[in-house]
Amino acid sequence: MGKTGRMTVRTPDPNPGWLSDHDLDETRNRVPMLYVEAVPVRVDPDGLVAEVGLLLRGSHTGEITRSFVSGRVMHGERVRDALMRHLEKDLGPTAFPVLPVSTVPFAVTEYFPYPGASQFFDARQHAVALAYVVPVSGECQPRQDALELTWLTPAEAATDAVAAEMEGGRGALLRQALAHLGALPG
Amino acid sequence: MGKTGRMTVRTPDPNPGWLSDHDLDETRNRVPMLYVEAVPVRVDPDGLVAEVGLLLRGSHTGEITRSFVSGRVMHGERVRDALMRHLEKDLGPTAFPVLPVSTVPFAVTEYFPYPGASQFFDARQHAVALAYVVPVSGECQPRQDALELTWLTPAEAATDAVAAEMEGGRGALLRQALAHLGALPG
Amino acid sequence: MGKTGRMTVRTPDPNPGWLSDHDLDETRNRVPMLYVEAVPVRVDPDGLVAEVGLLLRGSHTGEITRSFVSGRVMHGERVRDALMRHLEKDLGPTAFPVLPVSTVPFAVTEYFPYPGASQFFDARQHAVALAYVVPVSGECQPRQDALELTWLTPAEAATDAVAAEMEGGRGALLRQALAHLGALPG
Amino acid sequence: MGKTGRMTVRTPDPNPGWLSDHDLDETRNRVPMLYVEAVPVRVDPDGLVAEVGLLLRGSHTGEITRSFVSGRVMHGERVRDALMRHLEKDLGPTAFPVLPVSTVPFAVTEYFPYPGASQFFDARQHAVALAYVVPVSGECQPRQDALELTWLTPAEAATDAVAAEMEGGRGALLRQALAHLGALPG
Numbered sequence: 001m002g003k004t005g006r007m008t009v010r011t012p013d014p015n016p017g018w019l020s021d022h023d024l025d026e027t028r029n030r031v032p033m034l035y036v037e038a039v040p041v042r043v044d045p046d047g048l049v050a051e052v053g054l055l056l057r058g059s060h061t062g063e064i065t066r067s068f069v070s071g072r073v074m075h076g077e078r079v080r081d082a083l084m085r086h087l088e089k090d091l092g093p094t095a096f097p098v099l100p101v102s103t104v105p106f107a108v109t110e111y112f113p114y115p116g117a118s119q120f121f122d123a124r125q126h127a128v129a130l131a132y133v134v135p136v137s138g139e140c141q142p143r144q145d146a147l148e149l150t151w152l153t154p155a156e157a158a159t160d161a162v163a164a165e166m167e168g169g170r171g172a173l174l175r176q177a178l179a180h181l182g183a184l185p186g
Numbered sequence: 187m188g189k190t191g192r193m194t195v196r197t198p199d200p201n202p203g204w205l206s207d208h209d210l211d212e213t214r215n216r217v218p219m220l221y222v223e224a225v226p227v228r229v230d231p232d233g234l235v236a237e238v239g240l241l242l243r244g245s246h247t248g249e250i251t252r253s254f255v256s257g258r259v260m261h262g263e264r265v266r267d268a269l270m271r272h273l274e275k276d277l278g279p280t281a282f283p284v285l286p287v288s289t290v291p292f293a294v295t296e297y298f299p300y301p302g303a304s305q306f307f308d309a310r311q312h313a314v315a316l317a318y319v320v321p322v323s324g325e326c327q328p329r330q331d332a333l334e335l336t337w338l339t340p341a342e343a344a345t346d347a348v349a350a351e352m353e354g355g356r357g358a359l360l361r362q363a364l365a366h367l368g369a370l371p372g
Numbered sequence: 373m374g375k376t377g378r379m380t381v382r383t384p385d386p387n388p389g390w391l392s393d394h395d396l397d398e399t400r401n402r403v404p405m406l407y408v409e410a411v412p413v414r415v416d417p418d419g420l421v422a423e424v425g426l427l428l429r430g431s432h433t434g435e436i437t438r439s440f441v442s443g444r445v446m447h448g449e450r451v452r453d454a455l456m457r458h459l460e461k462d463l464g465p466t467a468f469p470v471l472p473v474s475t476v477p478f479a480v481t482e483y484f485p486y487p488g489a490s491q492f493f494d495a496r497q498h499a500v501a502l503a504y505v506v507p508v509s510g511e512c513q514p515r516q517d518a519l520e521l522t523w524l525t526p527a528e529a530a531t532d533a534v535a536a537e538m539e540g541g542r543g544a545l546l547r548q549a550l551a552h553l554g555a556l557p558g
Numbered sequence: 559m560g561k562t563g564r565m566t567v568r569t570p571d572p573n574p575g576w577l578s579d580h581d582l583d584e585t586r587n588r589v590p591m592l593y594v595e596a597v598p599v600r601v602d603p604d605g606l607v608a609e610v611g612l613l614l615r616g617s618h619t620g621e622i623t624r625s626f627v628s629g630r631v632m633h634g635e636r637v638r639d640a641l642m643r644h645l646e647k648d649l650g651p652t653a654f655p656v657l658p659v660s661t662v663p664f665a666v667t668e669y670f671p672y673p674g675a676s677q678f679f680d681a682r683q684h685a686v687a688l689a690y691v692v693p694v695s696g697e698c699q700p701r702q703d704a705l706e707l708t709w710l711t712p713a714e715a716a717t718d719a720v721a722a723e724m725e726g727g728r729g730a731l732l733r734q735a736l737a738h739l740g741a742l743p744g
Contacts, residue, residue, distance in 0.1 A: 019588055027588050030577055032631050034590050034686055046452045047471030073590050075684055078668060078675060080418045098470060099419030101505050102552050103668075106474075107368065108661045108688060110636060117636060119372055126633055128592055130666065133473050163372050172372030179365030180474050182293065186305055186349050186358030205402055213402050216391055218445050220404050220500055232638045233657030259404050261498055264482060264489060266604045284656060285605030287691050288738055289480045292660075294502060296450060296475075303450060312447055314406055316480060319659050366660050479740065491744055535744050544744030551737030554665065558677055558721050558730030 017074020028125040035129035036083045037109065038069040039177040040091060042151065043135045049181045051151040052174070054162070055090060055142060061123065064147075065167040068174075070129065079103050079130065087134060091149070092141030097134045105130040106180040109173055120169040133177055154183035203260020214311040221315035222269045223295065224255040225363040226277060228337065229321045235367045237337040238360070240348070241276060241328060247309065250333070251353040254360075256315065265289050265316060273320060277335070278327030283320045291316040292366040295359055306355040319363055340369035389446020400497040407501035408455045409481065410441040411549040412463060414523065415507045421553045423523040424546070426534075427462060427514060433495065436519075437539040440546075442501065451475050451502065459506060463521070464513030469506045477502040478552040481545055492541040505549055526555035575632025586683040593687035594641045595667065596627040597735040598649060600709065601693045607739045609709040610732070612720070613648060613700060619681065622705070623725040626732075628687065637661050637688060645692060649707070650699030655692045663688040664738040667731055678727040691735055712741035 019027065027033070040053035054066045071086035073079060080099060087097045109129040111122035142149045156162065158178055163171025178184040205213065213219070226239035240252045257272035259265060266285060273283045295315040297308035328335045342348065344364055349357025364370040391399065399405070412425035426438045443458035445451060452471060459469045481501040483494035514521045528534065530550055535543025550556040577585065585591070598611035612624045629644035631637060638657060645655045667687040669680035700707045714720065716736055721729025736742040 027585055030585050031633050032592050034592050046456055047473055075589050084418055101419055103666045169372050175370050176365040179362040184361050186355050213399055216399050217447050218406050220406050232642055261403050270604055287605055294475045541744050547742050548737040551734040556733050558727050
């Protein structure tokens with residue numbers, strides 16, 4: 001720090017895991033990116049799933065598509081904390097999500113930037129997502145790029161029409177979630 | 187015991203868990219019956235499921251339906267031993283099934299003798315089945331009441347046509363198995 | 373119904389799954405009895421387990437031992453309903469348990485009436501229990517034969533001293549629960 | 559390349575996911591690194607675990623420690639393929655591992671380069687590992703940096719002495735694996 005007072009001391013990074021666009025792009029070409037993904041549900045008092053929540057949002061390709069709560073795990077961040085952060089970002093501060101007691105996911109979803117390697121596709125990157133079902137008991141107020149949160153019954157959510165609207169092949173993930181919950185029609 | 191007093195000491199029951207028809211019927215009206223259920227699969231060297239095996243058999247109602255390896259756990263029998271016993275009974279001695287390392291099932295299936303309580307139905311009884319996916323590497327020779335074992339790709343197995351042929355609502359269980367394997371189409 | 377008033381019409385059984393002592397004993401000698409078992413936990417807002425609840429109770433052999441919420445699934449009863457019923461019976465009406473969204477247990481525990489067949493022992497019967505972790509958010513008021521509910525940290529719960537006090541070998545089940553939660557010390 | 563030297567055609571990278579030391583270090587400071595981890599086991603014909611395999615190896619800090627099969631998932635690589643690659647690298651070509659039919663791990667292990675954030679520690683990086691139990695039926699010939707593979711019974715593996723020798727806190731992971739297998743002593 002010189003006498004001119006021009007501050008050069010770096011204050012601690014308030015978002016240590018945050019990356020510049022350049023660094024993020026570079027990193028995406030080097031390693032698989034770790035994501036968490038959450039399927040919000042409303043449950044009956046006895047734990048049976050009554051409704052599944054889908055976010056309606058503009059995808060990075062400009063289409064309007066349906067998706068789940070989703071986002072990357074940052075450097076230094078615990079999986080639980082990433083899950084909570086993205087739930088609050090996508091559902092608002094009054095959703096009151098119930099986080100799972102175990103970090104073992106119901107599915108590990110592998111997104112590749114080209115078709116064929118798996119059922120799942122992400123034009124931006126190779127990403128591996130840990131997917132959880134998360135009951136919410138409060139009011140959801142989608143923020144940021146999500147336009148709307150729609151609640152569907154398991155039977156509605158399992159239709160081909162809904163699957164076709166899901167981003168990046170997540171129709172298969174939605175059905176995996178319903179199957180995990182014992183709520184997939186036969 | 188006759189008048190000579192010659193002891194009629196009971197020899198140990200060679201099948202201690204076996205029940206007479208009367209006792210079995212009586213018991214079925216008293217408690218849920220514990221079953222194991224196995225979905226046989228053929229896997230690629232990297233563990234990806236290539237084919238799912240379905241048994242074609244005459245159901246207890248006389249129809250020809252598709253089903254899985256299935257049977258009850260007997261008194262005094264371990265879950266693993268019941269699973270192995272029914273695999274050998276339904277697939278023959280040269281199927282070489284690979285039993286799961288954990289007894290935690292991929293699904294708990296609840297069959298009721300009336301519709302509505304769950305997706306699953308068994309006219310004979312209230313049964314609760316622990317369901318496992320079991321890779322087999324050998325030759326399967328269905329025995330007893332199974333007429334035939336059919337191998338289907340995951341895509342074929344996921345169709346509504348196959349679901350409609352499954353006994354007691356097991357189309358939903360088949361889809362749960364495919365979802366668990368990451369092989370359910372989106 | 374004639375004017376003599378001799379009622380022969382059977383009123384519906386208010387507890388259809390309930391069995392007389394004789395019928396229960398007889399059934400216990402015929403088939404494995406299906407149980408549910410619940411490990412109550414208190415969790416932090418981010419889902420990390422802070423405390424595990426153990427019931428202190430008189431066992432059927434007269435000793436004072438520690439155990440979990442536990443009880444059998446009755447004929448015609450769904451697994452979820454049995455779980456809720458036993459949670460309310462053992463923890464009282466204001467415990468506010470959060471039932472799991474999936475009925476897949478974290479462990480399948482096999483109790484035999486003789487040692488050696490498994491780690492778990494139940495002098496009365498061959499029982500197979502589906503075990504769940506259940507977060508509770510309210511006030512627990514143990515009822516019936518439970519004398520007291522004790523809350524222990526995961527580190528306290530994992531000690532050999534606690535394991536030695538657990539009924540029927542449930543020290544192993546307690547450690548399985550802690551492992552499932554990622555809370556078992558290394 | 560001719561004397562004009564204007565060759566600019568890039569041959570396909572034979573190891574597209576491979577990174578230079580510089581790029582790897584840089585990436586490790588930006589995002590969590592995705593790993594797979596495998597606990598090799600020998601099983602009885604009925605699926606019960608008889609022995610657990612631990613690798614004895616020189617850690618990156620120079621100590622001799624025990625560990626599991628472990629390594630990162632490369633860019634563009636499927637989780638299954640990474641698992642198979644590291645199994646072959648660490649156990650040799652004749653181990654004949656049986657890959658799990660589902661990519662859902664029994665544990666998600668979070669390693670941080672500083673203590674306190676979790677039970678697990680890795681001085682080099684923030685890593686998140688998907689952990690699997692993998693039965694092997696052939697001959698294991700540890701290669702590369704592994705000095706030796708030791709087979710322990712579940713009871714031996716669960717001791718504090720073994721836990722203390724495990725690298726990066728993996729004693730807890732070993733016990734999680736044993737718990738998952740129903741082989742953790744009470």
